[in-house]
Amino acid sequence: MKKRLFASIMSVVMVTALVAGCGAQQAQTPDAEAPAADTQATEAAAPESAAPEGKELNFKIVVKSFQSSYWQAAVTGVNQAAEELGVNVECNGPNAESDIADQVNMLTNYVNGAPDGIGLAACDQSACLDALQMAKDAGIPVVCFDSGCPDAPEGSVLSTIATDNYGAGATAAENMYAALKDTIANASAPVRIGEVNQESTSESITQRGLGFVDKFAELATADGKKVAVVGNEFYVNGAKDKGDEATADVIIEVAVPAQTTVELCATEASAIMNKSDVLGIFGSNQVAAEGILSANENLNKLGSEPGKTILGVGFDAGSVIKGAVKDGTMFGAVTQSPLAMGRATVKTLYQIATGETVSDISTEGYWYDSTNMDSPDILPNLYD
Known part of the structure; x- marks a missing residue:
């Protein structure tokens, strides 16, 4: 050509x-x-x-x-x-x-x-x-x-x-934490935040996942909460401070499937979302975010009401994620x-x-939710 x-x-x-x-x-x-x-x-x-x-x-x-x-x-x-x-x-x-x-x-x-x-x-x-x-x-x-x-x-x-994948992961954490801040402050027992990463090998995914973990932990710690990171060994060891689960007020649980498929990400997401103390869950790319949404088809636990539903936050776009953000099933996402x-x-x-x-x-990366995803500044970055 x-x-x-x-x-x-x-x-x-x-x-x-x-x-x-x-x-x-x-x-x-x-x-x-x-x-x-x-x-x-x-x-x-x-x-x-x-x-x-x-x-x-x-x-x-x-x-x-x-x-x-x-x-x-x-x-x-x-x-x-x-x-x-x-x-x-x-x-x-x-x-x-x-x-x-x-x-x-x-x-x-x-x-x-x-x-x-x-x-x-x-x-x-x-x-x-x-x-x-x-x-x-x-x-x-x-x-x-x-x-x-x-x-x-x-x-x-x-x-x-x-x-800037680390910074983009931090942006997801900032927006989720802002919505859950009061719920976490008023909790009488430990609460849990989930994270699904499709793998632990590529720099983009690992930095994104660690950016979310570190920022959420930083924000919760600044508000006087003890935080522990549990789950996948790579992310636990890579976190700035993995904390102590036995004394934690906020537990960040990180899961990685055996292979990078939506179906296996959904299995990992289901295992987290079935726990009664979960307030939010983050999927660090399109596959992981779609896995969370797939898990929700059976669980029906996601929504945009902090403390009443699990707040799902995704990464990237695509028609499945965009539709979920638009109708409020997914709280929001970060796109590249x-x-x-x-x-x-x-x-x-x-x-x-x-x-x-x-x-x-x-x-x-850009944060988008149902209030801004159709704006001229965001819409061009929301690929199908």
């Missing part, structure tokens, strides 16, 4: 900072300008030789899965940027995000094909390290998006484009902009190929 080469690179869509403070439930206002580089990012110089004039650039993109609307939105952004810039792109990905070996094989095959650049959303941040070394040795620039690879061989990844990340990935690869210096790009 040949496309016209534009003379200049269009700006990458960015959002403004999240509204600060405990309990802020209003939406952020996205900005149409390009996102500023993460202040802690280390700039990476592009290869000295830019693409020869008239050469059609070929980029390969590996997403985490082709089976969710989130990744289809990212692919749409990739194709949009390719059309604008007149470059060839090919996208691929495993059937499920748990198919780590399949993704590594795809990445390795792409490296062997010697493209002008590769975009990678890694299912497992450590499983791709050998392939990234191969890419570096072959002189193929790699841009990571959605999830970074912090242990990647030095110089193999020239830019990481990702949501996968389309913008897909666009930014291709544009960053193009910058590298044409000799520009690039750096990391950090994008934000």
